[in-house]
Amino acid sequence: MNLSDYTKEFSKNLQIAFPVMLGQLGHVMVGLVDNLMIGQLGPAPLAAVSLGNSLVFIALSLGIGFSFAITPLIAEADGAGDIEKGRNYFHHGILLCGINGILLFLLLLLSKPILYYLDQPPEVVDLAIPYLEIVAFSMLPLMIFQAFKQFADGLSQTKYAMYATLLANVVNIIFNYFLIYGIWIFPRLELEGAAIGTLISRFFMLWFIWVILRKKKKFAEYSKWTKKEFLKTAIFRRLLGLGFPTALQMLFEVAIFTATVFLAGTLGTNPQAANQIALNLASMTFMVAVGLGVTATIRVGNQKGLSQFKELRRIALSTFLLVFLIEAVFAIGFIALKDILPAFYIENTEVVLLAAQLLIVAALFQLSDGLQVVILGALRGLQDVRIPTIICFISYWIIGFPVSWYFGKEDQLGSMGIWLGLLAGLTASALMLYIRFDFLSKKLILNKKLKHQEKVWS
Structure with a gap:
C-alpha cells in the first residue's frame, strides 16, 4: 500500500477522536486546575494532592478499564446493525459501572491507612487524607458517567461526553476558586475545597450526559428497558x-506511574512536587493518544462486525501513524518549553528545575506511550485482551519498575532514574503490542481468504 492509503484516513480518525481528546483532556484539566490553584499554597499541599490522587488514579484505572468493555461490543453490534444486542450491552454496562463505583468508593476509604506506611513526608500525608476522603465519593457519579460515555463512543457519537466534561471543568474551576481561597461567602477550605469542587463537577457531568442522551433520536431505541432483557448472566460474563x-491493563500502567509518586516521595517534598508537575503535563498529551485509542477501538470494532479484515488492518495502521506524528510534535514541544511550563505551577526554583529535567525524559517516551495506547485500542476492537494484559504486566513490572526502583534512589539518578524506568516499560509495551496486532490482523485476513477459496472449490 502507498502512504496515501493511510493518510487519507487521518480526517475521519480525527473527526471521531477530537471530541474524545477534548473530553479526556477535560478529565485531566480537573487535575490541572487543582494543581495550579493548590500550587499557590506551597510544595506540601501540591505534593499532598499528588499523593491522594495516586490512590484515586489506581481506582479510576480499574473502573474505566471495566467500562471500556462496553465500547467494542457496542461498535460491533452497530456495525452488524443489531440494536437489540447493543441495547443489552448498554443496560448491563450501566449496572456494572454503578456497582464498580460503589466498590471503588469503599476501596479508597479502606486504603487510607496505606499512606502512612509508604515512607512519605508526614505533613504531606496529613493533608492528603481529607482530600482523598472527599474525592473517593466522586467515584460513584464518575463510573456511571463512564457507562454512558463508552456507549455513546461505541456508536461513534463522541461529542456528547466532550460537552459534559468541558462544562464540568467550568463548574470545577468556579467552585475551586471559591472554596480553596475562601472567596465571597464561602469558607477557605484549601485542599478540601478542591476535592469538593471535583465532587460537584462530576455529579454535574453525569446529570448533563443523562439529560442530553435521553433527548436524542439516535439513542431512543437503546433507552427502552424491558424485564426480559434484565440481568442476563451471559452478557455480564461477556x-x-x-x-x-x-x-488490569490500565491498572498495570497507572500503577507504575503511581509508583513514581511514592518513589519520588522518598526523595523529599520538592522531588514529589516536581514529579507531580511532570506527570500532569505528560498526562495531558497522553489524553490525545487516548482519543485515538478510542477511535481505533471503534473503527476496528466496526470493521470486525462487517468482517472487512483488510480494511480493519489499514485503518488501524492509519491510527498508529497519526499518533506517532502527533506525539513527535509534543516531544519537541516538551524539550523546547521544559524551563517554562513548570513555572506556571509553582514559584519554587528547585521544583521547577527538577520538573524541567523530568520533561526531557517525558519527551522521549511520548512516542512509545502514544503508540502503545492506540495499539491497545485496536486490539480491544478485536476483543483481544488477555495476551495484551500479560504484555502490559511484563513491560511495566518486569522491565520498567525494576529500572525505576534501582536508578531512582538518591545515590543513583534520583528522579531522572525513576522516569527512565517509565521510558523502558512504555517502549517495551509498544513493541510487543504491535507484534501482537500484526500477527492477529494478518491471521484474520489469511483465514478469510482460505474460507473464500474453500467456497470456490466446493
Missing part, C-alpha cells in the same frame, strides 16, 4: 471477560 483484563 462484559467482565473483556472488562477485567482491560482493567
Whole structure:
C-alpha cells in the first residue's frame, strides 16, 4: 500500500477522536486546575494532592478499564446493525459501572491507612487524607458517567461526553476558586475545597450526559428497558471477560506511574512536587493518544462486525501513524518549553528545575506511550485482551519498575532514574503490542481468504 492509503484516513480518525481528546483532556484539566490553584499554597499541599490522587488514579484505572468493555461490543453490534444486542450491552454496562463505583468508593476509604506506611513526608500525608476522603465519593457519579460515555463512543457519537466534561471543568474551576481561597461567602477550605469542587463537577457531568442522551433520536431505541432483557448472566460474563483484563491493563500502567509518586516521595517534598508537575503535563498529551485509542477501538470494532479484515488492518495502521506524528510534535514541544511550563505551577526554583529535567525524559517516551495506547485500542476492537494484559504486566513490572526502583534512589539518578524506568516499560509495551496486532490482523485476513477459496472449490 502507498502512504496515501493511510493518510487519507487521518480526517475521519480525527473527526471521531477530537471530541474524545477534548473530553479526556477535560478529565485531566480537573487535575490541572487543582494543581495550579493548590500550587499557590506551597510544595506540601501540591505534593499532598499528588499523593491522594495516586490512590484515586489506581481506582479510576480499574473502573474505566471495566467500562471500556462496553465500547467494542457496542461498535460491533452497530456495525452488524443489531440494536437489540447493543441495547443489552448498554443496560448491563450501566449496572456494572454503578456497582464498580460503589466498590471503588469503599476501596479508597479502606486504603487510607496505606499512606502512612509508604515512607512519605508526614505533613504531606496529613493533608492528603481529607482530600482523598472527599474525592473517593466522586467515584460513584464518575463510573456511571463512564457507562454512558463508552456507549455513546461505541456508536461513534463522541461529542456528547466532550460537552459534559468541558462544562464540568467550568463548574470545577468556579467552585475551586471559591472554596480553596475562601472567596465571597464561602469558607477557605484549601485542599478540601478542591476535592469538593471535583465532587460537584462530576455529579454535574453525569446529570448533563443523562439529560442530553435521553433527548436524542439516535439513542431512543437503546433507552427502552424491558424485564426480559434484565440481568442476563451471559452478557455480564461477556462484559467482565473483556472488562477485567482491560482493567488490569490500565491498572498495570497507572500503577507504575503511581509508583513514581511514592518513589519520588522518598526523595523529599520538592522531588514529589516536581514529579507531580511532570506527570500532569505528560498526562495531558497522553489524553490525545487516548482519543485515538478510542477511535481505533471503534473503527476496528466496526470493521470486525462487517468482517472487512483488510480494511480493519489499514485503518488501524492509519491510527498508529497519526499518533506517532502527533506525539513527535509534543516531544519537541516538551524539550523546547521544559524551563517554562513548570513555572506556571509553582514559584519554587528547585521544583521547577527538577520538573524541567523530568520533561526531557517525558519527551522521549511520548512516542512509545502514544503508540502503545492506540495499539491497545485496536486490539480491544478485536476483543483481544488477555495476551495484551500479560504484555502490559511484563513491560511495566518486569522491565520498567525494576529500572525505576534501582536508578531512582538518591545515590543513583534520583528522579531522572525513576522516569527512565517509565521510558523502558512504555517502549517495551509498544513493541510487543504491535507484534501482537500484526500477527492477529494478518491471521484474520489469511483465514478469510482460505474460507473464500474453500467456497470456490466446493
